Amino acid sequence: MDPKRYLVTAALPYANGPVHIGHLAGCYLPADIYVRYQRAQKRDVKFVCGSDEHGVPITIRAMREGITPQQVVDKYNAIIKDSFGQMGISFDIYSRTSNKVHHETSQAFFKKLYDDGLFEEKESEQYFDEEKQVFLADRYIVGTCPVCSNPNAYGDQCEKCGTSLSPEQLINPRSALSTAVPVKRKTKHWYFPLNKYEDFLKEWIVDGKKDQWKPNVFGQCKSWLDNGLQPRAMTRDSNWGVPVPLPDAAGKVLYVWFDAPIGYISATKELTPQWSDYWQKEDTKLVHFIGKDNIVFHCIIFPAMLKAHGGYVLPDNVPANEFLNIEGDKVSTSRNWAVWVDEYLKDFPDQQDVLRYVLCSNAPETKDNDFTWKDFQ
Template structure:
């Protein structure tokens, strides 16, 4: 069977953390590896999502081109996927020429069939920068919660999706100047025209949403008319809209990015002599999307409508796994509360991460990554059970039988019962992965290793070699068969372990293309390599290196904190310091005091936009001089990947008020 496996496209503006691997990449990889092992014609694709306002806005602020930013993260993502053994057949980019052409083809097809209309709307505009301000190009105060630095499309504080008019006192995110409103025309995709087809598809498709999504989409969206979806933006960065009257407009990233599932496959097939249509137009093929739960709307309604509109196959499964928290807190790039995937594989075996993220909770549930539990499970299950059984068996064969797997004599009922478990575990692995209940199959593998350890201890071949050599050979033969089975059956879950053990057994550095077919073969007479432990225990010191940087800082006492005089200040004057690209000079009022502050925020804020603002400052910092200007306090700000936001107060409060 032809199976297209896709993983949600990582957005090319930051490094990936282990939460992305739990919700999407590891579970997609397990599925792809299983079906390759079963002999299916699998193509596993992904690529970087490189358009949208966050990237273009960041490029403006950093004074670089968007392609410089996306190229950096494309290369970083490729490396981390290689290091974590995510076995993509192709990893593309939405900035490729092929992708651009296919996006424009989708649009023109949908337009020709009457599924796209135009609408004039009022949008924020910056008179200073002479540009419309879509989505995150606008900042302001959230009208729902009062958060003063909400983005144009969402509020980080209350989590609401924001629409035009939901920001109070909106300013341009580039220059900080107040926005105006102008009329603009954009193109909209009429989702309601697909309402009936979507509802029937979701209600009647078996196992379409095996983990999450069906009830949510039916009750939250399909119980009422679907709103048209704006698919173009007034931006320079993106795939251009191929109409003369749409000059200066590009496609919205959620129209552009999902088409990568088709364009990347097409690019792969162009290089490998296959046809993308064999997957997207062949009714006997399967298409399996792996995504994070937070993008279920786009993949469950918007993307299928696009496919219906151009006549391509709908997905067979949309697998939306739960999220990953870290020690009880949501992982977030902005706060640094995360473990980057690249940092993990620098210090620990990649199989440890794959194992824990699958075994610790069902895929449909959110998982709290607790370092102590992670350490305990890896040391107990992988090291003491799976790794220990493999090493005990191979070490004994290497030292007592000259490294040659012995030929058995008559098998006892216990021997046969243990060997028969191999077939049972194989079926469990296949059925659990195919039903997206991954941990049942992985648990069966660990149980098989535990049973092998019990069998080895019960039969004690180290004693048998002295009194019954033939029986000792049989016991070691049975154990070797189990070791081989564990290596082969672990292929989808633990590729590093599988490859290492297979090499110890056979000397071959690559696993068989169809590893499950090797289960019935026997290895008597095979010379093994000198065994070394395949897993090492995780010690406390190593665990501490995984902690996010913010948790490794020295703790301070309440008395230490009380030494800081943090106050609310009002900005009276603001100006750039001559001959400096980054420094601003602020004159602030802190109660009865007037002070000067020098701060490196000139590339983030226009001086005029700060006058009158209430900010938060450290008032008792020792004065310092910058470019001849004495700074008598320090303003406080948050920073996320080079983007700075000044701390302020949510309600009007007198300057000089203490901050506790």
Template sequence: MTTPKRYLITAALPYANGLKHIGHLAGAYLPADIYVRYLKTQKRDVVFVCGSDEHGTAIPIQAMKEGTTAQAIIDKYHPIIEQNFKDLGIQFDIYHRTSDPLHHETAQEFFKVLNNNNDLEIKESEQYYDEASNTFLADRYIKGTCPVCANPNAFGDQCEKCGSSLSPDQLINPVSTLSGNQPVKKATKHWYLPLDRHEAFLREWILEEHKNDWRASVVGQCKSWIDGGLQARAVTRDLDWGIKVPVEGADGKVLYVWFDAPIGYISATKQWAKNNDKDWSPYWNDQDTKLVHFIGKDNIVFHCIIFPVMLKLHGNILPTNVPANEFMNLEGDKMSTSRGWSIEMDDYINDWVKPDNGGESMADVLRYYLTQIAPESKDSEFTWKGFQDANNSELVSIFGNFVNRTFVLMHKLCKGKVPVFHNDIIDDKDKQLIIDIKTATAKIEALLEAYKFRDALFEVIDLARKGNKYLQEKEPWKKVPKDGSLPLIPDQQQIDNCMHLCLQLTANLAILIHPFLPFTAKKLCHMMKVVDRMLEWENAGNINLLKVGYSLREPQLLFRKIENEEIEVQLEKLKQKSMVNGQQSIEKTEVVEKETIALKPEIVFDDFAKIDLRVGTIVSAEKVEKADKLLKLSVDLGFETRTILSGIALHFKPEDIVGKQVSVVVNLAPRKMRGIESNGMILMAEDHQGKLHFVNPESEINAGAGIS
């Protein structure tokens, strides 16, 4: 494969509406940083861009919560997030902002090109409008009952309880979050990107050209979207926070955040070029550029379907790969900042990195564990016990132990200098270690090129493990006379060879570990008294990196042991934060529910009589592929067996609910989800802790019995 002339690497722009947790770090930013560091040690032309996403409803909603302005929110969180990344070794070439005037100009120009080329459509539609606040309501300003799981506090774009993607029209009894009133429908016009025009292009480009080199989960999700039929998607919205639509007749309208945010990669590249007196254009317009987007799986549709269509229409290059990660859970549950079930990067830094508690090495410990459990092909789980084990059993006992033993023995047996290597007495163990170093280098390089960072990291640690085994088998310390006098020449030569190879292996480990643990690699360079240039990839596999007779520094511990008490503190902290945030969430929910109940319009018996409720028996249950929250149920209704999708997978195991009797709305219009048609809705009750319970008869009753 021909090496591209240049690389443009992006990591998803994080919302500047609050602190970001380690799940975000593991999903997009850490794998991107690993890849970029590897490319840069290869001396390739690489630009790594990111920045804060500062538009969309998430910002003003957070401003309302904190009693301040949207501008104040982004000015508060942008620098915190940027510093958090730096503290954890994420080394962007630029961390930009979508509030920057350059981004506004870039996004408006992008819109005008598409609009002038008739690549956009103008449609008039009826949208929800809050008469009390005189405002068209964005999806997040509307709440109602979820049609899938009956959660009474679902938003107009998504139910955060079952994870279903929604539209405001699907909500039952919608209300405005601004006034609490029931909104009305009002006509408004918007510009749309007609994705359906580009279905053939996307099918060929993704499902044919990239079916083998993109991750299966990415291709699979794209296929599901394409097979489901692509629809025109609005690129503007009625909102007072965002980038103004730059055409006549668009007063009060801004660019939709999903349209404006990815253009932030381009504006960030422009700003980087301006800062460094470079030309930005080749990075987005030259086919000899490799564009790679690192994202989480919730961003696949935007980066693999929508943004590529935008780029194609605008005349830019298309992404070469989009290595999206799955989600990372925490201690058996989904990470959620609102519920307090998360570990914010800022908290980790304050607890582990900033104090005299390990410093930068603890940043590397987090990088190590998150890479070790990276959700590259399926969801993974962070546990504090796993974090402790990864540090103590691998970083301390394998990697750090090998380096420390090598340096201690080198000072004790070789007077603190790199000993000569005696080729005339080389043995099979020496030869095998040399082969292992070269083989591991080739494996790690191939894995990094293929975005298989977990496997690549394993190979680095495995090489250190082989170093420990080699040292243990050679036992150079046993060749020293007990009286402390110098050993015989043949024995000293064997010691020299052993220590020489161990030191050369240490130098190689510094190079190979650098993309993953940059602070550790620099510490190793300091101990070996070499400049950082030694970390260039061309040096990997070389067993002559440290010159004979060169004096090295005293050993320093690379990692410290993490005690049980420290882990217990973190678990208790997580528990307390969850209890506080959970209680606040419950209190907020109760207030909203009371207001909603008071504001719901009165219904008459005939309205209720339209609902056909029946008792059903679950005869089979299984998880829906690539849908974390959905279960596919076969429900016996007496007169027929139906397939019903229900967003309860986080609350019930499929095997535990077979045979359960449930209450079913049987005359709900069918709805297709994940390519499966759902014919009905299971009624659920939610307790104050957010746990779902079936609404079922007290004793067993015939399937199909009516409920009145």
């Protein structure tokens, strides 16, 4: 059966810096081409995106620059939105997760799961920075990766080798906010029982998507499922984010990977009063375009959340590209090793289509690819 309508999402970029050409090649150009094709076929399609404004890197940047997180996201949301506009990425809406409609939508989603008795409330010991007097989210802890020995791995992932980590696995952990060695303190959080959705996910992905999804996406999902899923905390200790909508949750916000994908729903709500047709009718085809570092969140965690809530369609496909390297070296925002889109637009006026063509012809569809200025010229 042909879908009656299409909802296409592109990964929400973090509003803690500009977008670079790796972002364009990996996620936004493929999504834009797909949407333009659907529009040319006169199909009903909505293309949604927006800034993810509650990530940990945003609070770190604000602290380091001596400004507020709101000032950080206001600055970079404007730069990112303008870059996409000039590059011809034809979103129907480019929203923000700091918008009121998003706070309300993600809080209502959380409350529904809470009222249905789905969360496990657990007290645990978490790392605390005694110098800054704050609990440290996984991203606030850095240390040596146990897999590749990268000395600056984060507590949730090593960006060098891509391994998903927990802070306990880091060698010589330290706070990203100070020089303090983190200590453990008790705190309470609400855990989503991912393990209870393992059978559903295996049937849906392993049995149902093997020949439909790209091998890199299917392989990563299967690996996660083969290793077994664990309950995952869906709240964090922070003063920046969507407040947890419970009376005993002061100083707690929704985990960014709980609230960010709901940003697709809230952006659709902003776009059209008929938003539910695109999210809740079985004759909708939902497609998430992402980078490979977001596969687990879009293919395992978010679908499990949608299934738990009930009434939502699941993604039909989740095309994820590999990475685009620059001159043989992996893009690194911290080392400023990137070709920033806003700078390209200033340095090469009226050359947007040239860049679109080069990135399309060199797209990292099945393996990491390389961008060089020599090839570009």
